[in-house]
Amino acid sequence: MEKSQKSHGGARAGAGRKPKFGERTALMRVPESAQPVVVDFLNELAQKRQVEPKWPSHLTPVKLAENPPVFKVPLFNHTIQAGFPSPADDYVAESLDLNEHLMPRKEATYLLTVSGDSMIGVGIHDGDILVVDRSLTPVNGKVVIAILDGQFTVKTLEKKRGKIRLLPANPDFEPIELKDEQELQIWGVVTKVIHSL
Amino acid sequence: MTAIALIDGNNFYVSCERVFQPELEGKPVVVLSNNDGCVVARSAEVKALGVPMGIPWFKLKDLAKQHGIIAKSSNYTLYGDMSQRMHSVIAQFSPEQEIYSIDETFLDLTGFNLDLVAYGQEIRQRVRQWTGIPVCVGIGSSKTLAKLANHCAKKSHVPSMADGVTDLNQLSGSGLRELFSRIEVGEVWGVGRKIQERLVGIGIETVQQLKDSSLSRIKKEFNVVLARTVAELNGESCLAMEEVAQPKQQIMSSRSFGQPVFLLEDLNEAVVSYSSRAAEKLRHQNHVAGAIQVFVQTNPFKPKEPQYNKGVTVKLLHPTNNTFQLAEAALYGLKRIYKLGYAYKKAGIMLTDLCPTDQVPIDLFSGFDEPETARAKNLMSTLDEINAKMGRGTVRSAGEGIQKAWAMRSSNKSNAFTTDWEQLATAI
Numbered sequence: 001m002e003k004s005q006k007s008h009g010g011a012r013a014g015a016g017r018k019p020k021f022g023e024r025t026a027l028m029r030v031p032e033s034a035q036p037v038v039v040d041f042l043n044e045l046a047q048k049r050q051v052e053p054k055w056p057s058h059l060t061p062v063k064l065a066e067n068p069p070v071f072k073v074p075l076f077n078h079t080i081q082a083g084f085p086s087p088a089d090d091y092v093a094e095s096l097d098l099n100e101h102l103m104p105r106k107e108a109t110y111l112l113t114v115s116g117d118s119m120i121g122v123g124i125h126d127g128d129i130l131v132v133d134r135s136l137t138p139v140n141g142k143v144v145i146a147i148l149d150g151q152f153t154v155k156t157l158e159k160k161r162g163k164i165r166l167l168p169a170n171p172d173f174e175p176i177e178l179k180d181e182q183e184l185q186i187w188g189v190v191t192k193v194i195h196s197l
Numbered sequence: 198m199t200a201i202a203l204i205d206g207n208n209f210y211v212s213c214e215r216v217f218q219p220e221l222e223g224k225p226v227v228v229l230s231n232n233d234g235c236v237v238a239r240s241a242e243v244k245a246l247g248v249p250m251g252i253p254w255f256k257l258k259d260l261a262k263q264h265g266i267i268a269k270s271s272n273y274t275l276y277g278d279m280s281q282r283m284h285s286v287i288a289q290f291s292p293e294q295e296i297y298s299i300d301e302t303f304l305d306l307t308g309f310n311l312d313l314v315a316y317g318q319e320i321r322q323r324v325r326q327w328t329g330i331p332v333c334v335g336i337g338s339s340k341t342l343a344k345l346a347n348h349c350a351k352k353s354h355v356p357s358m359a360d361g362v363t364d365l366n367q368l369s370g371s372g373l374r375e376l377f378s379r380i381e382v383g384e385v386w387g388v389g390r391k392i393q394e395r396l397v398g399i400g401i402e403t404v405q406q407l408k409d410s411s412l413s414r415i416k417k418e419f420n421v422v423l424a425r426t427v428a429e430l431n432g433e434s435c436l437a438m439e440e441v442a443q444p445k446q447q448i449m450s451s452r453s454f455g456q457p458v459f460l461l462e463d464l465n466e467a468v469v470s471y472s473s474r475a476a477e478k479l480r481h482q483n484h485v486a487g488a489i490q491v492f493v494q495t496n497p498f499k500p501k502e503p504q505y506n507k508g509v510t511v512k513l514l515h516p517t518n519n520t521f522q523l524a525e526a527a528l529y530g531l532k533r534i535y536k537l538g539y540a541y542k543k544a545g546i547m548l549t550d551l552c553p554t555d556q557v558p559i560d561l562f563s564g565f566d567e568p569e570t571a572r573a574k575n576l577m578s579t580l581d582e583i584n585a586k587m588g589r590g591t592v593r594s595a596g597e598g599i600q601k602a603w604a605m606r607s608s609n610k611s612n613a614f615t616t617d618w619e620q621l622a623t624a625i
Contacts, residue, residue, distance in 0.1 A: 031502065034540065037459045107282045108327035110614075113621045130624065135327050145624050150220030152624040185219070187329075 102192055108135035110188065112145065112152065119143070119154055121169030124193050130154060131192035143190040148176065154190060198366055199434055200306040200313060200336055203343040204287055204320060206280075207331045207351070209300035210238035213279045214269050216329035217614040217622045225266045229254050231487045231516065231550050233270055233608060237446060270610035273488040273550045277510030278615040280547075281492060282328045285506050290320050292498040299447045299490075299547055303340060317362035336364040340436055341429035344386040345404065349376070377405035387426050387436075392419065404430065448486070450475040451545020457496070458541045461532070464493065468531050471546045472524035479523075479548055485516035487550030489523055491530040496542035507534040510616075516552060523548065 030038050103109035114128045122143065124130070130145070138144045140159040145152050146166055155166035155176065164184055166176040178184050206212055210228040215221045225242035229235065236252050246264055248257065254268060261268065280299045288294045293305035306313055317334035324332050335347025342365050350363040365373065382401055383393040399418070401407050408430040416424040425435050450471035458464060468491060479486055492508030511530040517523065527546050612620035 031540070033457060034459060041460070105327075107285045111621050112624050114625075115623045116625045118625065129621070134329070147219040150222070152219070152622060154624040187219070 102131050102194075103133070105133060105135050109133050112154075114154060118168040118170050118173045119156075122156070123195070124154065124169070124190075125195060128196075129194040130190050131194065132188040133191045134188040136189040136191070138186040138189050145187040145190060147185040147187055152187060157186070198307075199338040199432075200309065200364075200366055201338070201340055201343045201434070202291075202304040202306050202313075202317065202320075202334055202336045203297075203340070203347045204302050204304065204324075204332050204334050205347060206283060206300035207333060208238055208240055209280075209330070210271065210276055211240045211269075212330045213276050214272070214611055216279070217275075218611060221267060225264055226269065227254075227257075227266060228269050228271050230552050231271055232552070233268070234552065237271060268609060270608060271550060272611050272613065273490075274510050274512065274613045274616050275611065277488070277490040277508065277547075277549065279328060279330065280490070281506075281508040283324055283330050283332070285494075286324050286327050287320060288494075288497055288506075289323075290316070296449065296451060296545065298449050299549060303343065306336065313364050314362050314367070317364070321361050332361075334362045336362075336366060338366055338432040339429040339434040341386045341426055342432065345380070345384065345430075348380070348384050374405055377408060378403050380404045382407050385426060385430070387422065392423065395419070446549070446551060448475045448478050448548040448551070449545065450478075450547075451492075451543060453543045454541065458544075459537075459539070461535050461537070464531060464535060464541060464544055465528055467544050468527045468546060469524045471544070472527045473520045475546060475548050476518055476520040476523045479518040479551070483554045484551045485518045485554050486513070486523065486548035487516040487552070488512045488548075489526045489530065490547040490549060491527045491534070492545055492547075493531070493534060493541050494543040495539050499540075502540055503538065505536060505539045509534050510549070512550075516550070518554065 099106065110132045112130045112132055114124055114126060114130060117126055124143070132145055136142075138157055140157060142157050143154065144157045144166075145154055146157075147153075148166075153166070153176075155168055158165040158167050158175075164178045166178075166184075168175065211221075211226050214226065214228065221240075223242070224240070225246065226240040227236045227243055227248070228238040230237045233254055236248065236250060236254065236257070239248055239250065243266060246260065246266075248260070248266075257266065257268075260266065276299060283300070284294070284296050284302055287302050287304065291304040291306055291309075295303040297303055306316070309316065313336055317336060320334055321332055324330055333347055333350040335343050335345065335350050337343040337346045346363040346365045349365075350361055368376065380403060381393075382388055382396050382404055383390065385404055385407060388396070388407075395418075396402070396407065401410055407427060410427060412424050412427055415427055422436075428435055452467070452471070454467075458467070472489070488510050490508055490510040492506070494506045495502065495504050497504060497506075509530045511526045513522065513526055531544075612622070614620060614622050
């Protein structure tokens with residue numbers, strides 16, 4: 001669209017709000033109880049900015065896993081009509097928190113290192129890190145950490161017709177049958193594998 | 198009726214070791230204080246051999262050989278993390294939680310319209326499953342009674358009550374009387390050996406006799422705290438945590454905030470004041486601490502608000518009871534765990550890895566509460582930082598190395614299984 005050459009109307013130089021922070025600002029929603037704190041914080045920030053125009057590192061709006069939920073990144077720019085909240089404000093992207101994704105119940109989550117190739121067939125390699133959630137119930141077909149002879153072992157749990165077996169995922173290894181008097185201790189259920197490429 | 202539960206981990210340090218070293222299951226295990234000096238935790242098998250708490254390890258060597266006792270050096274990084282997990286699982290069971298020590302938590306269950314014994318078993322089951330730590334639950338109408346109930350849950354004074362949960366509120370008056378007549382007065386919370394001897398001297402030998410004694414007499418001959426204990430035994434809740442001697446193994450200082458706290462500087466203030474309170478207590482009992490745990494929690498009973506609970510244990514370069522050094526370490530830990538954007542409900546610190554002052558060497562920096570020079574300050578926090586990252590003793594004051602006898606021994610320390618990428622447990 002071509003710009004029309006009108007001599008009046010349009011923006012007046014020097015009109016409107018002065019930027020407080022020396023950069024673009026974004027709208028965000030904050031919990032009501034936190035409002036005074038956030039306002040104080042921003043005022044302080046604005047004052048600091050006069051001296052030191054650097055955005056503190058912990059406030060970078062897009063940052064993996066460090067991002068508190070009150071900071072949101074707008075998906076697109078939009079103009080703001082004074083007094084009317086823009087409906088577009090509701091369309092903001094959440095930041096991604098890898099901790100949340102890998103361990104929704106962190107109290108019950110532990111990390112273990114894999115040694116050996118007995119589970120290579122299900123994508124568990126030597127040296128990988130396993131995410132183990134102890135709050136889950138070990139059911140047939142789950143990959144579990146079991147205790148055998150005082151050692152941690154990672155295998156697929158098979159519960160069939162009252163018989164329990166621990167299955168490797170590698171033809172070079174034998175399934176582990178439980179003898180009748182042997183009690184199997186399951187330490188936790190493996191939920192994720194962290195594998196470096 | 199008021200219902201307060203005390204939940205604690207059984208042989209907590211040993212249990213933490215066993216979670217990641219299943220080969221220790223069923224074997225006699227002790228955990229030694231820093232420097233591998235004294236026994237600070239015993240597995241059930243070791244208790245059965247009659248090994249007392251606090252005994253120096255060298256005196257145990259023969260017995261250890263004979264029975265295959267396994268000694269682990271203390272690993273407070275691991276215990277601190279497991280403690281954190283245990284306390285947050287327990288917090289799921291009541292909006293009112295008071296963490297009392299590294300392995301003990303009070304929960305208020307008043308008004309819960311439930312079978313509390315079954316509820317207690319549920320708590321035990323969940324903590325066991327999520328963390329691997331076995332716990333016992335004692336319930337009573339005051340903290341002192343909850344403590345006593347917890348003792349009953351472990352010991353079979355009443356065989357039917359010894360399966361890990363005891364609710365004294367469910368006993369009849371005569372049942373309670375009968376039970377308390379069989380428990381020594383020394384088992385009461387806050388009745389130490391000295392007070393026990395004096396009580397026995399005036400004919401008070403059992404819990405029941407203390408419960409029946411006259412308040413005014415106890416106040417006159419002992420002190421107001423013991424008088425309150427008597428009131429508590431009679432079901433009147435009147436003791437604040439602070440007023441009862443902490444267990445010797447750690448010192449805890451924490452509080453819930455009246456209003457949600459958001460900013461690091463406010464938390465800093467709180468943490469510094471907790472540290473100095475705890476350091477005072479530490480000096481009072483002539484101990485030094487080798488590690489300090491700091492933790493923050495949001496309010497789990499406002500599920501709509503974002504939740505964040507985290508704790509970290511900072512190992513000190515050198516055991517100290519210097520307020521300044523402890524506060525510094527706590528602040529360093531807080532900086533590492535603090536996240537902006539949460540409404541914090543509670544913060545606290547816990548001093549762990551305690552040992553008597555006379556068992557540590559003179560330290561270059563341990564000015565007793567004297568203001569430190571700025572350089573020593575910086576040096577101190579840098580050293581802490583290095584040692585927290587690289588493991589205790591990575592950098593030490595020369596004063597430690599001159600006399601080799603003082604060198605920190607932790608010859609049989611397990612891995613930091615939950616806090617260090619390089620030290621995770623291995624599965625084959």
